[in-house]
Amino acid sequence: xxxxxxxxxDLDAALAQVWRLLEEGPALRRxxxxxxxxxxxxxxxxxxxxxxxxxxxxxxxxxxxxxxxxRSAKAAEIAASGVAALHGYDSAxxxxxxxxxxxxxxxxxxxxxxAWTGAMAMSRVCYGADPAPGAILPEGHAYTLPxxxxxxxxxxxxxxxxxxxxxxxxxxxxxxxxxxRAAWERADGWAGCWLVP
Ligand SMILES: Cc1cc2nc3c(=O)[nH]c(=O)nc-3n(C[C@H](O)[C@H](O)[C@H](O)COP(=O)(O)O)c2cc1C
Numbered sequence: 001x002x003x004x005x006x007x008x009x010d011l012d013a014a015l016a017q018v019w020r021l022l023e024e025g026p027a028l029r030r031x032x033x034x035x036x037x038x039x040x041x042x043x044x045x046x047x048x049x050x051x052x053x054x055x056x057x058x059x060x061x062x063x064x065x066x067x068x069x070x071r072s073a074k075a076a077e078i079a080a081s082g083v084a085a086l087h088g089y090d091s092a093x094x095x096x097x098x099x100x101x102x103x104x105x106x107x108x109x110x111x112x113x114x115a116w117t118g119a120m121a122m123s124r125v126c127y128g129a130d131p132a133p134g135a136i137l138p139e140g141h142a143y144t145l146p147x148x149x150x151x152x153x154x155x156x157x158x159x160x161x162x163x164x165x166x167x168x169x170x171x172x173x174x175x176x177x178x179x180x181r182a183a184w185e186r187a188d189g190w191a192g193c194w195l196v197p
Contacts, residue, residue, distance in 0.1 A: 004177065011192045014182050018097055018171050021090060022057035022064065032090035033057075033097065038066065039085040040077035048077060054086070055115065055161070062186055064099060064164040067115060067123070070107055071132035071158055078103045084164050094174040101167030101186070107160045115161035121148040127155030172197060 007013035025033030038052045052074075056065040064086055068075050078084050085100035106112040116124070128146035137143060146154045166186065173180045179197035184190045 004175065005173075008173070008175070008178075008180055011182055011194065014171055014173070014180070015169070015184055015190065015192060017095070018169060019057065019059040021093070021095060021097065022054070022099075023059060025054040025088070026056055030092075032092075033088040036086040036088035036097075038074060039087065040074055041081050041083070042073070042077050043080060048073065050074065052086075062166045062190075064166060065115070066162050066164075067119065068105075068160060068162055069127055069129070069133050069158050070105065070160045071134075073134055075105055075160060075162070078162060079105055084162070086164060096170075096172040096174075098170040099164060099166045099168070101165050103162055103164045105160045105162050107157075111163070112159065112161050116156055116159050119159075121151070124148065124151040124155045124159070127151065127158040129158075132158075170195075 005017075007017045021031065021033050025031050025036070028034055033054055035051050036054055037049050039047060039049045042048050052066040052068065054064060055067055057063075066086075082102055082104075083100070084103035085098065087096070087098050089096040106115070125145050125148060128151045130144050131137075135143075168183060168185050170183045171181065181195040181197040182192055183195055184192035
């Protein structure tokens with residue numbers, strides 16, 4: 001039987017493991033936290049969820065970054081509610097992570113500019129979609145995307161970097177010998193506590 005991982009009964013090690021997985025997420029395509037689910041609440045109070053690419057995780061600041069089109073429903077929902085949550089489950093390590101907190105959209109500041117500059121040409125093209133994301137089409141192909149060069153000017157105004165400032169982090173580790181669940185909150189200095197799984 002494989003030995004239990006060091007974080008099995010160590011809250012600090014569990015928190016470190018959570019951030020390790022999140023920080024690896026943006027670079028590692030096979031990591032489940034490369035493409036977490038983003039949850040928001042819409043104007044009718046209804047939950048909405050979809051996949052996004054995790055672009056950056058910063059343990060020191062306790063933030064997670066993803067990108068979206070400012071014309072999209074998710075951007076409107078974040079702007080209106082000011083909150084969001086991200087979720088991922090990594091079947092290889094059997095770890096689920098949930099992160100929730102206030103979220104902000106960055107469109108015209110240095111953060112947005114750096115994120116846009118760092119984005120791949122292929123990704124930038126999506127922000128030049130016409131009509132806007134979510135618009136009803138008469139046929140599936142009835143929209144256009146700019147070429148990479150045109151996307152630089154056409155896509156940039158629609159691009160935004162979203163920052164989730166994590167207020168609460170939750171971890172669930174599955175193991176036949178005993179599941180482990182823990183949560184940490186920014187408000188109490190990330191002290192953390194174990195929870196019944
Ligand atoms: C693998 C994958 C990665 C995606 N990454 C993003 C992303 O990083 N940002 C984004 O806005 N949408 C991304 N999408 C599309 C969204 O999941 C969603 O379908 C779309 O943005 C419309 O969402 P909304 O109407 O709720 O705004 C991704 C979809 C998939 C399947």
